[in-house]
Amino acid sequence: MSAVPPTPxxxxxxxxxxxxxxxQGPDLVAEGHPGAITVTGRVLDGAxxxxxxxxxxxxxxxxxxxxxxxxxxxxxxxxxRCPTDADGSYxxxxxxxxxxxxxxxxxxxxxLRSVATRVYLQDGPDPLLDALDPSRRATxxxxxxxxxxxxxxxxxxxxxxxxxxxx
Amino acid sequence: xxxxxxxxxxxxxxxxxxxxxxxPVAFRADPDAVELTGPVxxxxxxxxxxxxxxxxxxxxxxxxxxxVTGRILDSAGRPVPGTxxxxxxxxxxxxxxxxxDQHPAPLDPNFTGAGRCMTDEQGRxxxxxxxxxxxxxxxxxxxxxxxxxxFSVFGTAFTQRLVTQMYFPGDPLFPYDPIMRSIPDPxxxxxxxxxxxxxxxxxxxxxxxxxxxxxxxxxxxxx
Numbered sequence: 001m002s003a004v005p006p007t008p009x010x011x012x013x014x015x016x017x018x019x020x021x022x023x024q025g026p027d028l029v030a031e032g033h034p035g036a037i038t039v040t041g042r043v044l045d046g047a048x049x050x051x052x053x054x055x056x057x058x059x060x061x062x063x064x065x066x067x068x069x070x071x072x073x074x075x076x077x078x079x080x081r082c083p084t085d086a087d088g089s090y091x092x093x094x095x096x097x098x099x100x101x102x103x104x105x106x107x108x109x110x111x112l113r114s115v116a117t118r119v120y121l122q123d124g125p126d127p128l129l130d131a132l133d134p135s136r137r138a139t140x141x142x143x144x145x146x147x148x149x150x151x152x153x154x155x156x157x158x159x160x161x162x163x164x165x166x167x
Numbered sequence: 168x169x170x171x172x173x174x175x176x177x178x179x180x181x182x183x184x185x186x187x188x189x190x191p192v193a194f195r196a197d198p199d200a201v202e203l204t205g206p207v208x209x210x211x212x213x214x215x216x217x218x219x220x221x222x223x224x225x226x227x228x229x230x231x232x233x234x235v236t237g238r239i240l241d242s243a244g245r246p247v248p249g250t251x252x253x254x255x256x257x258x259x260x261x262x263x264x265x266x267x268d269q270h271p272a273p274l275d276p277n278f279t280g281a282g283r284c285m286t287d288e289q290g291r292x293x294x295x296x297x298x299x300x301x302x303x304x305x306x307x308x309x310x311x312x313x314x315x316x317x318f319s320v321f322g323t324a325f326t327q328r329l330v331t332q333m334y335f336p337g338d339p340l341f342p343y344d345p346i347m348r349s350i351p352d353p354x355x356x357x358x359x360x361x362x363x364x365x366x367x368x369x370x371x372x373x374x375x376x377x378x379x380x381x382x383x384x385x386x387x388x389x390x
Contacts, residue, residue, distance in 0.1 A: 006329075010331045015267070019254075049184075059205065068212070069212040105325070114330060166191035167202055
């Protein structure tokens with residue numbers, strides 16, 4: 001079949017906060033889930049300032065048994081959503097993915113189209129990482145925070161700009 | 168890529184410090200790539216009234232009642248069934264039920280302006296709302312956004328995830344809106360404008376608009 005031209009993207013704007021986030025959206029697993037980890041960080045703009053009106057989505061690759069929207073059920077949900085706070089910070093609680101990375105999307109006022117990236121929980125041989133300039137590779141590797149969690153900052157622009165992906 | 172706006176669109180001021188300065192890294196995903204799948208949402212996770220934004224409070228909201236319906240399609244024109252669609256919008260006066268919206272227009276106690284629904288087996292969706300108002304913003308002197316409804320759509324792969332805005336036909340603000348005009352191709356802009364449809368319109372009750380959404384190609388589809 002011939003390709004149909006896609007619907008263009010537009011920014012999520014500043015006023016999604018009452019509509020898209022939902023209770024326990026950032027919690028892919030419930031508190032106390034065995035082996036749960038946190039992924040925390042900040043979203044920063046080209047001046048290094050926090051982005052207080054961004055929204056991040058995380059995808060593990062499998063829908064799982066904990067439901068994505070009403071969060072009923074036991075186990076793991078594959079999907080999470082977290083808006084940033086006034087200081088640009090976010091926090092997910094998740095299970096470890098089957099592979100080395102989690103998929104992440106970032107939406108914000110000022111982003112006319114979402115950006116896609118990956119949060120690698122460890123460095124190692126990998127088709128994507130190995131294709132990157134070594135100086136940029138580090139932007140996709142989350143840092144252990146010493147408390148069983150990981151830190152991953154998203155720099156939208158400029159020095160240390162996170163690698164964003166086009167599939 | 169040309170169908171979408173570039174990240175940097177200086178007339179839209181907020182893009183200047185937030186647009187990535189480097190182009191995204193083109194990556195041919197391996198068949199196991201996590202991004203080739205996406206979350207599946209259960210129909211029973213959605214409330215019966217979630218798709219009727221006029222019935223979320225005790226009374227009826229002020230404004231022109233509308234029905235918005237259409238299909239979610241993939242890049243080959245095939246329907247995408249069972250996918251989640253979320254919408255949010257300003258009220259009839261152009262005010263969002265958001266604590267940071269400072270526009271001095273009245274809030275409507277009977278309208279929040281957030282809803283969601285799932286597509287049926289034919290990829291169809293339908294929701295009921297009121298027509299949002301235009302509103303001023305501080306992008307430049309005398310800047311006004313054309314009336315619009317925000318859409319968030321999932322699709323079957325994380326790479327298809329789309330957030331966009333639907334506009335109403337004939338809005339005189341189109342030529343002045345840097346967000347809509349960030350899309351370089353005028354034909355692509357037109358695809359964000361809903362069509363008035365008398366067949367969707369219900370007599371003595373609500374105006375009908377049709378708005379189809381086409382999601383991007385997934386990396387596994389052939390060129």
